[in-house]
Amino acid sequence: MRPDGVQYRDVHRKIHLMKRYEALAEEIAQSIRTGVMKLGDRLPSVRQASTSRGISPSTVFEAYYLLEARGLIRARERSGYYVIAGARSLPPEPEFASRPIGESTAVDVSELVFEVLESIRTRDVVPLGSAFPSPVLFPMQRLARSMAACVQEMDPWSTVDDLAPGNAGLRRQIALRYLADGLHVHTDEIVITNGALEALNLCLQAVARPGDSVIIESPTFYAALQALERIGLKAIEVPTHPREGIDLEALALALERHAPKACWLMTNFQNPLGSLMSDEKKQALVALLNAHDVPLIEDDVYGELYFGSKRPASAKAFDTKGLVMHCSSFSKCLAPGYRIGWAAAGKFTQAVARLKVTTTLSASAPAQAALADYLAKGGYDKHLRQLRHTLSVQQSAMVQSMVRHFPKGTKATRPSGGYFLWIELPGKVNTLEIHRQALSLGISVAPGPMFSAQRSFTHCLRLNYGHPWDARTEAALATLGQLITASMEAQEA
Numbered sequence: 001m002r003p004d005g006v007q008y009r010d011v012h013r014k015i016h017l018m019k020r021y022e023a024l025a026e027e028i029a030q031s032i033r034t035g036v037m038k039l040g041d042r043l044p045s046v047r048q049a050s051t052s053r054g055i056s057p058s059t060v061f062e063a064y065y066l067l068e069a070r071g072l073i074r075a076r077e078r079s080g081y082y083v084i085a086g087a088r089s090l091p092p093e094p095e096f097a098s099r100p101i102g103e104s105t106a107v108d109v110s111e112l113v114f115e116v117l118e119s120i121r122t123r124d125v126v127p128l129g130s131a132f133p134s135p136v137l138f139p140m141q142r143l144a145r146s147m148a149a150c151v152q153e154m155d156p157w158s159t160v161d162d163l164a165p166g167n168a169g170l171r172r173q174i175a176l177r178y179l180a181d182g183l184h185v186h187t188d189e190i191v192i193t194n195g196a197l198e199a200l201n202l203c204l205q206a207v208a209r210p211g212d213s214v215i216i217e218s219p220t221f222y223a224a225l226q227a228l229e230r231i232g233l234k235a236i237e238v239p240t241h242p243r244e245g246i247d248l249e250a251l252a253l254a255l256e257r258h259a260p261k262a263c264w265l266m267t268n269f270q271n272p273l274g275s276l277m278s279d280e281k282k283q284a285l286v287a288l289l290n291a292h293d294v295p296l297i298e299d300d301v302y303g304e305l306y307f308g309s310k311r312p313a314s315a316k317a318f319d320t321k322g323l324v325m326h327c328s329s330f331s332k333c334l335a336p337g338y339r340i341g342w343a344a345a346g347k348f349t350q351a352v353a354r355l356k357v358t359t360t361l362s363a364s365a366p367a368q369a370a371l372a373d374y375l376a377k378g379g380y381d382k383h384l385r386q387l388r389h390t391l392s393v394q395q396s397a398m399v400q401s402m403v404r405h406f407p408k409g410t411k412a413t414r415p416s417g418g419y420f421l422w423i424e425l426p427g428k429v430n431t432l433e434i435h436r437q438a439l440s441l442g443i444s445v446a447p448g449p450m451f452s453a454q455r456s457f458t459h460c461l462r463l464n465y466g467h468p469w470d471a472r473t474e475a476a477l478a479t480l481g482q483l484i485t486a487s488m489e490a491q492e493a
Contacts, residue, residue: 166192274415
């Protein structure tokens, strides 16, 4: 069902109303990250930038304010704006996180994952190891009003009508979001699920059977490992670059060698690395998988959390054969407690919808209706802009804190979205031991081995900057730095 003309125009108007100051701020931030602009450099004056770029002074002011909030520049009285955090002041970036052997591996990580997850269920713990952003960043009261209104007006028959594939109004709103990104996804291709994790699991079950092999990234999201373990699948780990995503040459070799049944990847702000595949690389990825007739299960839950001027494309945008199953949710960007996700499953839509019916039947009807109401009334994009700004500020704060407190030789990723940093520690630091020591002091971290079927990355950590930055968090980073330094000194003794 094609969107009506009014809503179609409204969607495209949102594209053209993309904030110019955000684009300018990201352009300058990229120059700082790559070392084009260096520590101490003076930025063009507001008047100069306004004249040279043909934009208003207020737009330049907003961009500079954003960069100030992110800790990248600072104003000096009667002197202008100066860079205060150049590439030299940041930790170096990791190279390829691993070079896994590429063998098909049985998966057994659940006990380790559950041990770590149990540690973050109390508010007394500083949640650096959490997989979720802080719930205070979301418009919970506005969503509650939508929920209350929808429950009062809900047609009793909607509890039947909203069985898989899900609430028609919500699927239409999701289709409009795709359309805003230039991607035509029919509402009938969208299956509403209980969060993205269920969408990913249903897609996996639709194409693989026990004993089959599935390609995953290395490192990868631990829930992907748990899904493979639960179904009895084998993992083929392919190296992934901390900035650019999966190694396509290694992927091609794995496809030839193992004939996998599926490929499960994060193309945008991968968890745990934060890597972002370029559009060209995504297109090449889809072409490679098409040539082998291998489905792609695309986990894109962080795609809305970009820091640049526009949302990065999904691999789904390059799908011509219906082999890409695009999975996402509102849990990481709008409504974490509502547990509403979806799969745009291409040629596998019917199989995924039937699996949904035979497992959990339906996602919450009130939650679906409330999200449809919220999206239809507007305000989502405004919320997302504020959320992205907050996350970018918190990322800068965490990186600068690491510079102050972590030992020399520490490496860290520089993601342009999401809310995770991947940390590579010097020496032979055992991050499982760091995790246990930190937890005894009220700090959670996510140790590297939980992101690998082979329990690799013993010297790596994933840290979450999705929670408000305060003195408690700063103290936790300082404590972590002390634990890491002590571990290094013990190794050298």
